[in-house]
Amino acid sequence: MLPGVMLSLVISLAAPPQAAPPPPEAAAAMRDRVLEQAAAELQAGRRAEAKKLLASAAERFTSVRAMLQLARLQSGEGDAAGALATLDRARTLAPDTEEVLSAIAQVALAARRPVQALLALEPLTRLAPRIARHHYLFGVALMQAGDMPAATEALQAADRLEPGHNLTSIALGIALNSRKMFGDAKPLLLHVLEREPDNVEALAALAEAEEGLGELDAADSHAARALAATPSHPTANLVVGMVLMKRDRYQEARDALERAAAADTESPKVYYQLSLACARLGDSAGASRNRELYQQKLRAMEARIEELRRVGLPSRGEMPR
Amino acid sequence: MKSLRPIHGLLLAASLGSLAGAAGSSSVSPFRDVTREAGVTFEHHAAPEKKYIVESMSGGVALFDFDRDGRLDLYLVDSLTVDTAGDPKAARSALYRNLGGFKFEDVTDKAGVGHPGWGMGVCVADVDGDGWDDLYVTALGGNKLYTNGRNGTFSDVTAAAGVGAAGWSTGCGFADYDRDGDLDLFVARYVRMDLTKLPQFGKDKTCEYRGIPVQCGPRGLPGESDFLFRNDGNGRFTEVGDKAGVADRGASFGLGIAWFDANDDGWPDLYVANDSMGNFLYLNRKDGTFEEAGFPRGVAVSEDGSEQGSMGIALGDYNRTGRFSLFVTNFAEEYNALYRHDGAHFTDVSFRSKTAASSLPFVGWGTTFFDYDNDGWLDLIAVNGHVYPQLDKARLGASAGYRQRALFYRNKGDGTFDEVGRTLGGPFAVERVSRGSAVGDLDNDGRLDVVINDLDGSPQVLRNEVPDAGNWLIVKLRGAGANTNAIGAVVTARAGDVRHVRLVQSGTSYISQDDMRLHVGLGASTSADVVEVRWPDGTTTKREQVKANQIIEIAQPTTPSR
Numbered sequence: 083m084l085p086g087v088m089l090s091l092v093i094s095l096a097a098p099p100q101a102a103p104p105p106p107e108a109a110a111a112m113r114d115r116v117l118e119q120a121a122a123e124l125q126a127g128r129r130a131e132a133k134k135l136l137a138s139a140a141e142r143f144t145s146v147r148a149m150l151q152l153a154r155l156q157s158g159e160g161d162a163a164g165a166l167a168t169l170d171r172a173r174t175l176a177p178d179t180e181e182v183l184s185a186i187a188q189v190a191l192a193a194r195r196p197v198q199a200l201l202a203l204e205p206l207t208r209l210a211p212r213i214a215r216h217h218y219l220f221g222v223a224l225m226q227a228g229d230m231p232a233a234t235e236a237l238q239a240a241d242r243l244e245p246g247h248n249l250t251s252i253a254l255g256i257a258l259n260s261r262k263m264f265g266d267a268k269p270l271l272l273h274v275l276e277r278e279p280d281n282v283e284a285l286a287a288l289a290e291a292e293e294g295l296g297e298l299d300a301a302d303s304h305a306a307r308a309l310a311a312t313p314s315h316p317t318a319n320l321v322v323g324m325v326l327m328k329r330d331r332y333q334e335a336r337d338a339l340e341r342a343a344a345a346d347t348e349s350p351k352v353y354y355q356l357s358l359a360c361a362r363l364g365d366s367a368g369a370s371r372n373r374e375l376y377q378q379k380l381r382a383m384e385a386r387i388e389e390l391r392r393v394g395l396p397s398r399g400e401m402p403r
Numbered sequence: 404m405k406s407l408r409p410i411h412g413l414l415l416a417a418s419l420g421s422l423a424g425a426a427g428s429s430s431v432s433p434f435r436d437v438t439r440e441a442g443v444t445f446e447h448h449a450a451p452e453k454k455y456i457v458e459s460m461s462g463g464v465a466l467f468d469f470d471r472d473g474r475l476d477l478y479l480v481d482s483l484t485v486d487t488a489g490d491p492k493a494a495r496s497a498l499y500r501n502l503g504g505f506k507f508e509d510v511t512d513k514a515g516v517g518h519p520g521w522g523m524g525v526c527v528a529d530v531d532g533d534g535w536d537d538l539y540v541t542a543l544g545g546n547k548l549y550t551n552g553r554n555g556t557f558s559d560v561t562a563a564a565g566v567g568a569a570g571w572s573t574g575c576g577f578a579d580y581d582r583d584g585d586l587d588l589f590v591a592r593y594v595r596m597d598l599t600k601l602p603q604f605g606k607d608k609t610c611e612y613r614g615i616p617v618q619c620g621p622r623g624l625p626g627e628s629d630f631l632f633r634n635d636g637n638g639r640f641t642e643v644g645d646k647a648g649v650a651d652r653g654a655s656f657g658l659g660i661a662w663f664d665a666n667d668d669g670w671p672d673l674y675v676a677n678d679s680m681g682n683f684l685y686l687n688r689k690d691g692t693f694e695e696a697g698f699p700r701g702v703a704v705s706e707d708g709s710e711q712g713s714m715g716i717a718l719g720d721y722n723r724t725g726r727f728s729l730f731v732t733n734f735a736e737e738y739n740a741l742y743r744h745d746g747a748h749f750t751d752v753s754f755r756s757k758t759a760a761s762s763l764p765f766v767g768w769g770t771t772f773f774d775y776d777n778d779g780w781l782d783l784i785a786v787n788g789h790v791y792p793q794l795d796k797a798r799l800g801a802s803a804g805y806r807q808r809a810l811f812y813r814n815k816g817d818g819t820f821d822e823v824g825r826t827l828g829g830p831f832a833v834e835r836v837s838r839g840s841a842v843g844d845l846d847n848d849g850r851l852d853v854v855i856n857d858l859d860g861s862p863q864v865l866r867n868e869v870p871d872a873g874n875w876l877i878v879k880l881r882g883a884g885a886n887t888n889a890i891g892a893v894v895t896a897r898a899g900d901v902r903h904v905r906l907v908q909s910g911t912s913y914i915s916q917d918d919m920r921l922h923v924g925l926g927a928s929t930s931a932d933v934v935e936v937r938w939p940d941g942t943t944t945k946r947e948q949v950k951a952n953q954i955i956e957i958a959q960p961t962t963p964s965r
Binding site: 231261262263264265294295296324328350351353354355357358361362366369373376380391392 | 608609698699700701704706707708709710736738747748750752754755757759760763
């Protein structure tokens with residue numbers, strides 16, 4: 083789902099690791115030469131050659147830096163599994179390295195593997211508790227995993243460390259919306275839009291909060307603005323669908339909800355609302371089909387939470403019931 | 404369970420770059436806690452630590468006139484604990500006779516209804532059609548049907564009637580689902596519980612809450628099927644749940660129940676609140692079977708598709724459309740759901756009606772729509788209390804603690820409510836661990852009172868002392884046949900342009916029983932132009948120009964016996 087450009091950005095954030103054992107001088111010089119060569123190949127557009135060189139450096143010199151660079155290339159090509167395998171090896175060599183953990187987290191997040199991301203982010207937030215970004219990413223990963231109460235806590239921690247950051251505020255707004263705390267989400271999102279009036283994510287999240295609060299006209303208006311910029315935006319389409327449902331315009335609601343489902347195939351809410359729209363249109367087959375999909379998505383979400391527990395991550399949700 | 408929200412690449416992508424670098428008025432409460440001065444000394448028993456879910460769910464309460472003296476009496480259900488399970492006398496449910504003037508007398512021993520076992524809930528009906536109300540008490544390990552001996556005593560006729568229902572029963576309610584003239588019984592069941600193999604407290608991640616060990620369940624534990632007992636008309640019942648399609652072979656965690664006509668076809672339908680699973684709406688097919696339609700009708704889950712931890716049910720025409728909407732109390736971090744009845748379907752208007760947001764921190768149980776100030780609009784109460792005493796040691800986040808105040812919603816008359824519990828103060832500001840609740844007019848003054856059964860200790864008898872209440876009418880129905888309370892009858896009272904619709908229900912709130920007499924607040928109207936009764940058999944009776952501020956009885960004209 084995430085473009086290679088972003089993954090490059092993710093990995094480029096990683097500085098040379100400090101925890102890896104220093105190689106002997108000669109070996110270090112050789113390693114540096116190979117890395118330079120790899121960089122040159124990459125510069126020349128020969129990615130395959132660059133990858134070979136990096137793999138070789140990673141193997142011969144057990145170079146964590148080579149592994150990080152190789153992972154960047156792999157994830158840039160959409161090979162998240164390969165990138166994560168490479169990074170796991172780097173983590174074995176440098177287990178408590180902020181850069182390695184951060185890279186794992188970001189690649190895993192981009193690949194929508196929240197549990198893997200959380201397994202890196204959880205120690206990262208302990209290693210560097212005052213870095214807002216780690217808490218932010220922890221919150222985003224928890225959101226992906228479906229643990230919204232824990233996500234809220236992590237995002238609030240990020241907000242305390244770096245108050246008023248737009249992205250944190252938006253993510254927090256989305257998490258609060260998920261917890262139906264629309265009244266708390268709305269002012270956060272309005273504040274973001276004061277600073278960045280055309281932020282599509284903030285517009286869509288604000289529309290969702292307003293829809294939840296029953297402010298249907300405002301929700302419709304903000305969702306329309308988000309859709310003008312991003313016609314396939316899942317949240318904005320969902321909001322439009324919800325507003326139309328409440329206005330008893332079921333045919334149009336179904337169309338909007340189908341657009342939302344196409345953009346976000348994992349949302350139980352979208353399929354549940356689709357099943358209601360179909361039922362109200364007398365389309366019992368559609369209602370049944372969407373209800374089945376809704377239940378599949380719900381069970382998948384439960385499985386993700388269950389996985390959080392299984393791997394021992396501190397799910398702080400309401401899951402016992 | 405919360406929905407997974409779309410986390411946009413854009414949001415994440417942008418983050419990596421940018422973050423990398425860097426109350427109200429002080430009005431007097433209209434309700435006063437008069438429990439002690441009323442002489443109600445009942446104490447509900449529960450293990451202090453609630454290590455097992457079976458120690459957290461009890462506490463029904465019933466308001467009914469067992470001695471037919473015109474005053475509502477009071478029955479409170481008590482429960483055993485794992486430690487006292489071997490001694491049935493360790494729990495004592497209590498029947499209090501209303502002496503008038505808000506004085507009650509404990510008549511439990513004479514009545515013989517003190518030890519139903521590990522009690523849970525209660526519902527009332529005149530099961531044998533003799534004109535005297537009987538009691539059905541749900542329990543862990545077998546329920547009790549106590550028939551009224553008309554002399555202050557009751558007889559346990561459970562075995563003879565065949566309504567013992569093994570396992571862990573919770574909600575119950577009577578209705579004439581097959582319209583044969585006598586009352587049938589639905590019983591919801593919760594979790595399959597074997598006291599010799601109890602799930603170990605805090606044993607794994609499924610028995611943790613916010614990182615602290617707590618009781619296990621209901622998720623992770625096996626659920627139970629439900630029962631429908633058809634009245635055979637000879638003192639015996641036959642269990643027909645499977646045949647009728649309401650047995651819940653999927654074994655959901657059933658709690659509150661409500662019989663009502665959801666599709667206005669004159670036949671009783673059935674709504675079942677399930678904890679942590681979708682709720683059921685069984686539509687009566689009029690042939691002895693039901694069709695489950697919770698999802699297509701929009702009353703199974705929350706608006707975002709979450710399966711909520713549903714407990715109690717209130718049924719009421721809060722928006723004066725002539726249709727009964729559903730209010731369902733739920734677990735913390737979920738919202739209490741108001742499903743507005745729109746005719747062909749229901750619409751979740753919880754947030755729009757302003758009942759949802761205030762409920763998020765609370766674990767909700769007993770609930771009833773009632774017009775506390777007689778202004779003509781149905782208000783709403785929801786009593787609360789968590790299930791984990793250990794919670795007070797944990798980070799609370801958005802949730803309230805173990806003890807929680809009640810929510811009191813004043814109907815604004817425009818489809819929305821004001822939650823005024825905290826500002827009303829008095830008993831609503833006190834944090835308790837409440838379970839069952841029931842509403843009725845204990846002193847026949849036209850102002851509805853509230854009784855709440857708490858899990859730990861004393862109940863709450865709340866006397867309504869609202870000043871300047873509007874005019875009112877209480878209608879007591881007398882059915883012609885075996886259904887002497889006319890359970891399932893609908894009363895419509897018209898005053899000017901305003902139409903008030905009420906339903907006679909057996910089994911209400913959270914495993915409790917509200918007063919079966921129907922109360923209508925008339926506001927400034929000094930009379931009802933018309934009071935019309937639609938009896939359970941579909942016939943109707945009208946009274947015109949009924950003066951306000953009185954209790955009237957309307958008897959069903961005798962009809963040919965079935």
